Amino acid sequence: MRNRSMNMNLEQLDTPAAIVDTGKMQRNIDAMQARMNALGVSFRPHVKTTKCVDVVRAQIAAGAQGITVSTLKEAEEFFAAGITDILYAVGMAPAKLPRAMALKQQGCDLKIIADNAAAASAIVDFCRAANDTFDVWLEVDTDGHRSGLAPEDDALLAIGRILHEGGIEVGGVMTHAGSSYELNDSEALAALAEQERAGCVRAAERLRAAGIACRTVSVGSTPTALAAKHLEGVTEVRAGVYVFFDLVMANVGVCDSSDIALSVLTSVIGHQPDKGWVIVDAGWMAMSRDRGTSKQTRDYGYGLACALDGTPLEGCELAGANQEHGILAVTHADDLARRFPIGMKLRILPNHACATGAQYPEYHALMSDGSTEAWRRFHGW
Structure with missing residues (x-):
């Protein structure tokens, strides 16, 4: 498993994938x-x-x-x-x-x-x-x-x-x-x-x-x-x-969202313009069902949507999740197909890093030059 993604950048990785900055x-x-x-x-x-x-x-x-x-x-x-x-x-x-x-x-x-x-x-x-x-x-x-x-x-x-x-x-x-x-x-x-x-x-x-x-x-x-x-x-x-930190810790006040090292790489797979939705391929199997921010000062749904470079997208929230479908609710829903074209890659910051990480057999470690390296993650008891 180790090094399988060496030299691949985020655009080349299959989705969903767990990314460690x-x-x-x-x-x-x-x-x-x-x-x-x-x-x-x-x-x-x-x-x-x-x-x-x-x-x-x-x-x-x-x-x-x-x-x-x-x-x-x-x-x-x-x-x-x-x-x-x-x-x-x-x-x-x-x-x-x-x-x-x-x-x-x-x-x-x-x-x-x-x-x-x-x-x-x-x-x-x-x-x-x-x-x-x-x-x-x-x-x-x-x-x-x-x-x-x-x-x-x-x-x-x-x-x-x-x-x-x-x-x-x-x-x-x-x-x-x-x-x-x-x-x-x-x-x-x-x-x-x-x-x-x-x-x-x-x-x-x-x-x-x-x-x-x-x-x-x-x-x-x-x-x-x-x-x-x-x-x-x-x-x-x-x-x-x-x-790694996560959105729960950001709400607690011990980190900023810019400190969160774990994200989920996802691809846009569809649109529902009348509902203001962008559909992505990161559902609860990719993000986990953890809704730890739901009782905190800010509810992030199933995660905070970011651009590929990790910059949070204003007015976008992973508001819903089915098993393999994520529902990205967009506040300003004009021209969704142009702003979020099919195949576009995004990154989602997790509510709870432990729960989200547990969905994956490996992390893709993002290096300073933009390349990635696969790091094995084990699970079980």
């Missing part, structure tokens, strides 16, 4: 790494957004220390590519423990997480039977968004003791302030970043005071990583979508 991507990587360096913490990017070795190598080259994954498939793929320091940041299902142990025994420095007594007990029992161990982190809930243990919850210490007394090292605590995606105010984002930091640090302090080792304090989301004023007590930050 490598210049924008590198600027995003460098800016986040510089911020983490200034805050004095390690950075462990979440690679679920890209699932692409080429992208992650650029993040590591910039200074990232380890990666975060959301599937064991990701862990296996990146370990095979030579990356060993991996946090699997999804609660461990007991049936997956043999697969995780196989990675560890091959030399992967794999960290797994738990947030309940049943999972912790299953890990202890499995490790005793395997005569081996895991580095287990406890997930902390600092904003009520999803999973985890409240910093002051008695269960935090009880689960820590199950692991500790079972011979399992509690290597750290981690949290994810996912509710940051619902904000759009810099002061509110900074306040949530502090809430995230303080809650996770407090959880670590309680564990240490109970005699349970907890060397790592890991926090992060793209908005809170960019909004944090300080990170006292934190050892590392995780963030993922920052590498």
Whole structure:
């Protein structure tokens, strides 16, 4: 798959196709790494957004220390590519423990997480039977968004003791302030970043005071990583979508649409002049069904339409999507056939980069000279 599109430009590529603007991507990587360096913490990017070795190598080259994954498939793929320091940041299902142990025994420095007594007990029992161990982190809930243990919850210490007394090292605590995606105010984002930091640090302090080792304090989301004023007590930050950004992040206020590195290349295939529609070949199979901007300050439909050079088109929105048909609603619908001729190529910026990227087996990396290179993207669990 690699290099199949070398030297092809955007006009020559078949559509729909996922395009990564490598210049924008590198600027995003460098800016986040510089911020983490200034805050004095390690950075462990979440690679679920890209699932692409080429992208992650650029993040590591910039200074990232380890990666975060959301599937064991990701862990296996990146370990095979030579990356060993991996946090699997999804609660461990007991049936997956043999697969995780196989990675560890091959030399992967794999960290797994738990947030309940049943999972912790299953890990202890499995490790005793395997005569081996895991580095287990406890997930902390600092904003009520999803999973985890409240910093002051008695269960935090009880689960820590199950692991500790079972011979399992509690290597750290981690949290994810996912509710940051619902904000759009810099002061509110900074306040949530502090809430995230303080809650996770407090959880670590309680564990240490109970005699349970907890060397790592890991926090992060793209908005809170960019909004944090300080990170006292934190050892590392995780963030993922920052590498590409997307329209949800633009609405949150942590990037501009000009920072978005991922787009979908599409072709005009028809017109409905009486409705003010241009039909393109990027439907929801190309863009995903994610409508993450629908509850935000600006609803972009299924994506923001841009010219081939990436310049947003005024008065154009991907307002509807069927499986393979995208409906581009045009405010000024005069002479659509002339303005949007059949075969014309456009680029659509996505609502959610993770969801849109997941529709494709590869990215077409757009280089500074206008050529493209195919970068493999893997998927599955």
